[in-house]
Amino acid sequence: MIVINKQFVFGVLTPILDGNYFGNIIKSIAATAKEYDIKIVVIGTTAHYYNHLYASDYVDGWIVIMDAVDDNYIAELKLLDKPVIGINTNLHCDDYIRVNNEEVLLEVGEHMKEHGHKNFAYVGDVVFHEATERFHAIEKMVALQERQPKKWFYNSYEHTLEEIVKELVEQDIPHDTIFCVNDFIAYNLVRLLKHYHIYVPNDVAVIGFDNSPTAKSFSPPLTTIELPIREIGEQAIFKLLNRVSNQSLFKEKARLEATPVYRISCGCSFDLNLDRNDEASETIEFLSQMVARNFNLGQLMQSYDYQTIIDMTWLVHSPFRKIIVGLKNDEATTGKLEVHRYHFTDHSTKPERIQIPHSKETEFPSKYTLLDNHFMGEENVLILIPIIQDNKELGIFSFVGLADITSLLTPLNTTYQLVNFFAAALRRAKLNEDLRNYSNQLEIISDIMYDGIWELDLQSNSIVSKGGINQLLGYPDKNLVSAFSKFLEKIHPKEKDLFIRKFQDHLQRPVPFEIECRIKHKKGHYIWMYITGQNRTSGYGVPMKMVGSIMDISERKKAESRINELAYHDSLTQLANRLNLEENLTPILKAAKANNKKVAFLLFDLDRFKVINDTYGHQAGDRLLQIIAKRLKSIAKENYLICRLGGDEFVIVIPNLIDMVLVEEFSIDLLNTINAPIKDQELVYTISTSIGVSVFPDHCLDAETLMLQADIAMYNAKTSGRNRVQLYNQSINQYNYRQVHLENQLNKALEKKEFYLLFQPIYNANTMKIIGFEALIRWKSEELGEVMPNDFIPVAEENGTIIAIGEWVLREACYFLKDLDPSMKIFVNISSKQLNHMLFLEKVEQILNESNCVADRLCFELTETAMLEDLEHSKKALYKLNKLGIHLSLDDFGTGYSSLSILNDLPIQILKIDKSFIQQMESGQKNKAIVEAIVQLSHKLSIEVVAEGVENKKQLDILLDMKLDYLQGYYFKKPSLINTFSVYKRNAFK
Numbered sequence: 004m005i006v007i008n009k010q011f012v013f014g015v016l017t018p019i020l021d022g023n024y025f026g027n028i029i030k031s032i033a034a035t036a037k038e039y040d041i042k043i044v045v046i047g048t049t050a051h052y053y054n055h056l057y058a059s060d061y062v063d064g065w066i067v068i069m070d071a072v073d074d075n076y077i078a079e080l081k082l083l084d085k086p087v088i089g090i091n092t093n094l095h096c097d098d099y100i101r102v103n104n105e106e107v108l109l110e111v112g113e114h115m116k117e118h119g120h121k122n123f124a125y126v127g128d129v130v131f132h133e134a135t136e137r138f139h140a141i142e143k144m145v146a147l148q149e150r151q152p153k154k155w156f157y158n159s160y161e162h163t164l165e166e167i168v169k170e171l172v173e174q175d176i177p178h179d180t181i182f183c184v185n186d187f188i189a190y191n192l193v194r195l196l197k198h199y200h201i202y203v204p205n206d207v208a209v210i211g212f213d214n215s216p217t218a219k220s221f222s223p224p225l226t227t228i229e230l231p232i233r234e235i236g237e238q239a240i241f242k243l244l245n246r247v248s249n250q251s252l253f254k255e256k257a258r259l260e261a262t263p264v265y266r267i268s269c270g271c272s273f274d275l276n277l278d279r280n281d282e283a284s285e286t287i288e289f290l291s292q293m294v295a296r297n298f299n300l301g302q303l304m305q306s307y308d309y310q311t312i313i314d315m316t317w318l319v320h321s322p323f324r325k326i327i328v329g330l331k332n333d334e335a336t337t338g339k340l341e342v343h344r345y346h347f348t349d350h351s352t353k354p355e356r357i358q359i360p361h362s363k364e365t366e367f368p369s370k371y372t373l374l375d376n377h378f379m380g381e382e383n384v385l386i387l388i389p390i391i392q393d394n395k396e397l398g399i400f401s402f403v404g405l406a407d408i409t410s411l412l413t414p415l416n417t418t419y420q421l422v423n424f425f426a427a428a429l430r431r432a433k434l435n436e437d438l439r440n441y442s443n444q445l446e447i448i449s450d451i452m453y454d455g456i457w458e459l460d461l462q463s464n465s466i467v468s469k470g471g472i473n474q475l476l477g478y479p480d481k482n483l484v485s486a487f488s489k490f491l492e493k494i495h496p497k498e499k500d501l502f503i504r505k506f507q508d509h510l511q512r513p514v515p516f517e518i519e520c521r522i523k524h525k526k527g528h529y530i531w532m533y534i535t536g537q538n539r540t541s542g543y544g545v546p547m548k549m550v551g552s553i554m555d556i557s558e559r560k561k562a563e564s565r566i567n568e569l570a571y572h573d574s575l576t577q578l579a580n581r582l583n584l585e586e587n588l589t590p591i592l593k594a595a596k597a598n599n600k601k602v603a604f605l606l607f608d609l610d611r612f613k614v615i616n617d618t619y620g621h622q623a624g625d626r627l628l629q630i631i632a633k634r635l636k637s638i639a640k641e642n643y644l645i646c647r648l649g650g651d652e653f654v655i656v657i658p659n660l661i662d663m664v665l666v667e668e669f670s671i672d673l674l675n676t677i678n679a680p681i682k683d684q685e686l687v688y689t690i691s692t693s694i695g696v697s698v699f700p701d702h703c704l705d706a707e708t709l710m711l712q713a714d715i716a717m718y719n720a721k722t723s724g725r726n727r728v729q730l731y732n733q734s735i736n737q738y739n740y741r742q743v744h745l746e747n748q749l750n751k752a753l754e755k756k757e758f759y760l761l762f763q764p765i766y767n768a769n770t771m772k773i774i775g776f777e778a779l780i781r782w783k784s785e786e787l788g789e790v791m792p793n794d795f796i797p798v799a800e801e802n803g804t805i806i807a808i809g810e811w812v813l814r815e816a817c818y819f820l821k822d823l824d825p826s827m828k829i830f831v832n833i834s835s836k837q838l839n840h841m842l843f844l845e846k847v848e849q850i851l852n853e854s855n856c857v858a859d860r861l862c863f864e865l866t867e868t869a870m871l872e873d874l875e876h877s878k879k880a881l882y883k884l885n886k887l888g889i890h891l892s893l894d895d896f897g898t899g900y901s902s903l904s905i906l907n908d909l910p911i912q913i914l915k916i917d918k919s920f921i922q923q924m925e926s927g928q929k930n931k932a933i934v935e936a937i938v939q940l941s942h943k944l945s946i947e948v949v950a951e952g953v954e955n956k957k958q959l960d961i962l963l964d965m966k967l968d969y970l971q972g973y974y975f976k977k978p979s980l981i982n983t984f985s986v987y988k989r990n991a992f993k
Contacts, residue, residue, distance in 0.1 A: 005252050007039045012373060013243055014062040015045040016053075016071035020386065023186075023215040024230075028068060028090065030405060031236025037383045041240065042373045047388040048072055057387055057399060059083055060365040064243040067092055069131050086246040088239050091133045097246070100238050100259065104133055107228055107261040108140035108182065111210060114263065118270045120179040120208060121148060126167060126192060127184025128160035134184050137212065141182050152177055159188055168195040176207050180269070186211035186218050186227055193223075193268070204270045214264050219273075226269035231259045315345045315354050322406035324354075325378060327368045327385070330398035340367055340398060346378065368401045379403060455553035457536070459487060461510075461546050466490050472532075472553050477525030495521035495529050510538055510546050519556065531560040575625055576632035579646040584654060587644060588706040591658050592699050601660035601701065605670065606713035607694040609677070610725045612651035614868065615688060626683050627690075634676045638669070654713075663698070670694055670728040678726070691726030693717055702731050722797075746798050748784050753807055758782055760815050761978035765830065765949060766970045768963060775828035777864070777971065778816040779978045780808070800836050809837040810846055817854035819981060820861065830862045830892060838865060839876055844883055851887075858888035862913065866894050867905060878909060885910045892949070896937065906944055914941045918952020918972070924961055931961060938965045 015032055019025040029045055036043050044058045048071045056079065064086045067077070077094050080087050089096035112123065125141040128134050138156065145155045155178070157167040171178075183189035189211035193203050203209045203223055211218060214229035234256075241253035265271040315326065324347040329340030339361040345354035362369060368385055372378060382404040390397040455472025459465075464487045473483045494502050498520035509516035516536040521529035536551025571583040579587075588604075595602045609631065616624030628651065635645050635653065644656040655673070657666060674692065681688045695717025697709050712731040720729035752758060762776040782790045799805040813831055820829040837843055851858055863884065870877040870893075881891055892913035893906070906914070916937055923930040934950075941948045950962050953972030962970065 005039070007041070007244065007248070007252075009248070010040065010042070010374065011063045011244070011247060012042045012044065012058075012061055012370065013240070014058055014065045015043060015068070016048055016065060017045065017068040018048055018071045020045070020047050020388075023213055024232075025068065027232040028236050031233045032066060032239055033236075033384045033405060035237045035240040039240070039244065041244075041383065043384045044368070044373070045384060045386045046071075047386065049389065049391070053389065055389070055399075056080075056083075056365050057367055058365070059085075060363075061370040063247045064088070066090065066239045066243065067094060067096060070094075086243060088242050089132075090235060090239060091131050093132050093135075098242050099132075100235050100242070101257065102133060102136075102230060102235070102261050103258045104136035104261065105140040105143070106258075107263060108137060109144065111182075111226075111228065111263050111269075112140075112144045114265065115180045115208060115210075115269060118208070122150070122152060122178045122180070123148070124152070124155045124157065124171075124178035124181045125184075126157045126159055126164075126181055126188055128158060130160055137182070137184060159184065164188070164191050164195055168192065168199070171196075172199045172201070176201060178207065180208040180210065182210045182212075184212060186213045186215040186225060189225055189227070189268075190217075190221060193221075193225075203268050208269045210269060218264070219266065221268075223268050224266035224273045226266045226271065227264050229262045229264050231261060234259045314356065323402045323404070325380075325382075325403035326354075327372060327401040327403075328390075328398065329362060329364075329367045329401070330390075331396065339363055342367065342369075344372065344378070364399075367399060457534075457551055457553055459536075459549040461538075461548055464488070468553070472555065475530065475555050476522065493523040495523070497521075509536070509549075516549070516551070519560075531556045573647040576629055576647050578632050578635070578653075579644060581646065581648050584644065584646045584648070584656070585706075588656065588709070591644070591656060592706055592709070595658060595660075595699060598659065600658070601663070602699040602709075603657040603660055603663075603666045604697050604699070604709045604713045605655040605657070605666075605673070605694055606696075606710070606717050607653055607655075607673070607692045608717070609651040610691045610693060610721070612690070615690070618874065619686065623683060623686065627681060627688065630681055630683070631677065634679075635673075638672055638676050660698075666696060666698070670696060674726070674728065693720035693725050694728045695720055695731065696728060697731040745787065745790070745795065746802055748786055749782075749795055749798055749804055750802075752782060752784065753804075753811060755785065757784055758808065758811060760812065760819070760981065762819070762981060763971060763978040764976050765828075766975055768967055768970050773827070774969065775830060775862070776819075776823075777830040777978075778812060778819070778832075780812050796834075800834055803836065805834050805836045806840055809834060810850070813847070814850050814854065817850055817856040817861070820856055821854055825857075825860070828860050828862050828890070830864055832894065833863045833865050835866075835868065835870075838870070838880055844880060847884070847889070848887065859890065861888075862890040862892050864892045864894040864915065867896065870905070870909065881910050906941070906946060911946055913947045913949060913969075915949045915951050921950050921952045921958055921962070921972075922954065925957055934962075935965050938967050942966075 013032075013036060015029065017025055017029065020029065033043050033045075044062060046053070046057060053072060054076065059080070062085065065080055066088050068090045069092050071092075072094070074095050077087055077096065081097075086098070087096040089099045092099070115123070123141055123144050125138060127137060129138045141155070145152070154174075157170070159167065181192065183192060189209050193209055196203065196207070201207065209225070211225045211227035212230075214227045218225040218227050238256060238259065242255055245251055245253055245255065266273040315328075326345050327342065328345070329342045332341055340363075342359050342362050344357045344359055346357075347354045359369070359372075368387070373385060380403075384403070384405055386402040386405070388400045388402075390400055455468050455470040455475075457466060457468045459467075465484060466487050468483045473480055491499065491503070498518070502518055502520055505516055505518050508514050516538075517534065519531065519533050522532050523529055533554045533556045534551060535553075536549045538546045538549045541547050571580060571586075572578065573580045592602055594600075609627075612624065612627070615627065628647070631653075632645075632647065635655065639645055639655060642658055644654075644658070646654040646656075648654060655669075657669065660666065673694065677690065677692045681690065695713040695715065697703065697712035697716060699709050702712050703709050716729040716731040720727050723729065759781055761779045761781055763779060764773040765775050765777060766772065767774050780792060780796075782792075782795055784790050796805070799808055816829050816831050820827070823829070850856075851861075865881075870881070884891060890912045891910060892915055893909075893911045894915045895917040896914050905911075914937070916934060920930060920934050920937075924934055938948050947968040949969040949971055950967055951971045953959055953962065953970050953974045955974055958972075959970070959974060
């Protein structure tokens with residue numbers, strides 16, 4: 004016997020669980036699987052309802068019987084990369100179990116010809132694969148007949164058997180042999196023909212298919228074809244095992260052989276004594292017992308309450324002793340099942356119940372349970388049936404073993420019935436429980452409503468209030484009588500007019516009277532109340548009185564106020580939020596238009612806020628935003644709308660403007676307020692802001708455009724140097740258009756090969772020899788001409804094209820380096836977007852391999868700001884680059900926000916002093932001292948120093964005295980094209 008070394012679990016999807024065909028196939032699958040220690044999950048899909056993927060997380064392969072599911076479901080299984088084997092199905096499976104339907108029917112046809120029969124007919128359908136094959140076999144036989152009948156196919160899927168037999172009789176039975184798609188059809192056909200005094204086989208022969216247990220004891224004994232049921236299940240397991248093990252362990256058969264069984268219904272002789280005479284009666288008795296059992300159990304379960312049903316004591320009346328139930332919770336949002344496991348021990352009448360962890364549908368039943376030999380015992384099968392009632396799926400039932408699966412006669416669906424009884428009882432019990440809960444809720448609501456009831460006599464205008472509401476308002480009397488005019492005086496002034504108007508409307512026309520208003524407490528404060536009422540009229544339709552209820556809604560109003568606060572205000576700064584702005588801006592503009600006033604819209608954010616936030620942490624960033632919010636409140640007037648849109652972006656709306664001077668003065672005040680030093684714990688920040696201003700109706704006439712124009716103005720303020728106010732105008736709008744046009748051209752530049760590289764040499768300060776080159780990108784646009792890096796690099800970083808551009812630069816530089824003398828290095832600028840990209844390191848290694856470039860001849864130049872955008876990620880990335888052998892240079896040192904600790908924290912080998920420091924050395928000792936200090940500190944940290952931007956002899960002499968390491972600048976050579984440096988190529992260096 005072949006030994007399988009892995010524990011496999013196979014799934015079986017079937018629309019029916021029992022009966023001669025389905026029951027025997029399932030038992031065959033289970034028996035074969037047990038031989039190889041395979042566990043089986045059988046899912047009764049009931050076809051119409053099933054769309055779940057129970058057990059799909061761990062099932063290794065699937066067997067689908069007939070129309071258990073549809074092709075969409077099969078496609079989902081295939082996405083899980085699990086093989087699917089089909090039995091008697093037209094679904095798109097990976098492989099199929101086929102039976103020689105055509106061959107065996109042709110053989111029976113020849114047999115019938117020996118009996119002298121010539122005219123054949125077929126009663127059946129063409130829905131399933133095997134039925135279709137049987138149809139085609141009969142079709143071939145009919146085509147060979149000497150006399151072609153008008154009709155030979157009678158579709159039992161579209162017509163009842165009664166209709167078919169009536170049609171045959173009306174035609175005087177034009178056939179001498181009728182083939183039936185299965186034995187069940189054959190039995191009923193013979194029975195119905197007898198009603199018309201047409202007898203088998205004397206008047207017509209009838210052939211069945213399946214060889215069900217009662218075929219031999221039927222009157223007359225039925226000629227039929229026996230399906231190789233055992234082999235069908237066996238081959239399905241073998242095919243799956245071959246696929247999941249990727250081996251040809253078992254011999255697969257292209258077609259299985261069905262066998263004719265000739266009995267009296269075709270005209271053959273048959274010895275009844277060869278079979279047990281009592282078999283049919285035993286079968287009927289057994290099935291009768293099962294039906295009676297389920298009927299009694301169904302009746303019994305209707306009297307159970309919810310808890311008794313869930314305790315599963317009723318299962319003692321069934322053959323099952325171990326089950327698992329997964330129930331859906333109406334209130335749950337996780338999509339998980341509440342799972343319970345039940346186990347009847349020996350002679351117990353109540354099962355042990357264990358609640359196990361909630362399970363996803365795709366994990367139910369758990370694989371652990373399936374492999375738990377203590378729970379499963381000798382069984383290797385779990386049967387799953389959805390629990391469905393009133394088209395609602397309540398959960399899933401799982402039975403251990405095949406104890407209730409009959410393989411006799413036609414399917415009785417007894418196991419489905421058990422689950423349906425459970426579903427109906429569970430649904431009924433749940434409805435009863437919900438009804439009780441609803442009754443309790445009505446009682447509670449009634450109690451609440453009777454916080455107070457009131458009655459107003461419209462003739463005397465006196466009002467009586469009863470109940471606890473009097474105590475709530477500070478009055479000891481349970482029944483309080485007062486004049487209606489006195490009651491109206493207790494209503495808050497803001498709601499009094501509305502109360503009177505609604506009251507009068509209700510008396511004059513059929514509209515409900517209900518209102519929420521504040522009523523004065525005896526001590527002077529107000530309490531929110533909900534008041535409803537209904538008038539009562541005389542027989543002549545004259546209003547006589549009003550009765551109603553009154554309820555304290557103070558807590559609800561507090562909750563609503565809190566919800567409103569959360570919905571319309573920023574929780575961190577307590578300022579209005581974006582939703583608040585969107586709902587209020589349009590009404591503000593309408594009011595301004597009505598009063599012939601203006602509205603100023605100021606949009607601003609905090610320059611370099613992200614650097615502070617990332618360097619010192621989000622808590623420090625949050626405290627900074629709170630401080631800014633307090634400052635904004637301190638300078639804004641009460642009618643200004645101050646909003647935090649998100650992040651570090653704020654808006655201030657100034658309504659009802661007459662003079663624009665106010666906007667100018669406030670904007671300057673706003674700049675100064677934000678510029679003021681901010682002390683936060685041990686830290687002191689100095690930050691700036693960029694403010695964009697647009698004005699209604701000067702610049703636009705709607706809220707959306709007003710916000711857009713302020714955004715354009717703010718962007719212009721940033722690009723113009725930050726820390727300034729920019730009033731929107733048409734010229735910056737045109738500038739914004741130019742930026743968009745530049746971005747569009749930039750997106751095409753790589754594809755159009757418009758970029759090129761210049762190289763600027765770097766000199767050894769001691770020998771004055773070239774030690775390497777810095778690669779500098781340039782863009783010559785077909786439409787825009789020569790575009791400076793300062794114009795297109797920020798745009799590339801903002802829209803993400805810097806990643807592809809950076810890769811191009813690195814690749815070109817590496818190929819240039821490959822041809823240089825081995826002693827030389829290449830310096831390549833890396834942006835923050837590149838450094839923080841998840842595939843950056845992988846791309847660097849790829850380019851090094853492509854170009855055969857040696858990593859230690861490559862130096863990446865990064866700014867302080869680039870590294871601080873995500874310091875932790877930068878550290879990891881830089882150390883990995885170092886490990887590859889790549890050198891790292893800190894570019895533009897002194898212009899960013901970092902502290903000197905960055906030199907110690909990060910693996911920097913080279914430091915580049917920004918050219919602004921170099922160019923200012925001649926203007927005073929202070930600037931010279933700064934440069935000298937940077938050089939000395941770097942050398943103490945074993946970091947080499949490059950001075951960039953050297954433009955004259957005086958600067959050079961000062962720098963040489965400082966003993967720095969390398970020099971770069973226009974004094975030596977401007978950035979030039981690659982061919983300028985051909986003298987420095989490999990084997991040419993001197």
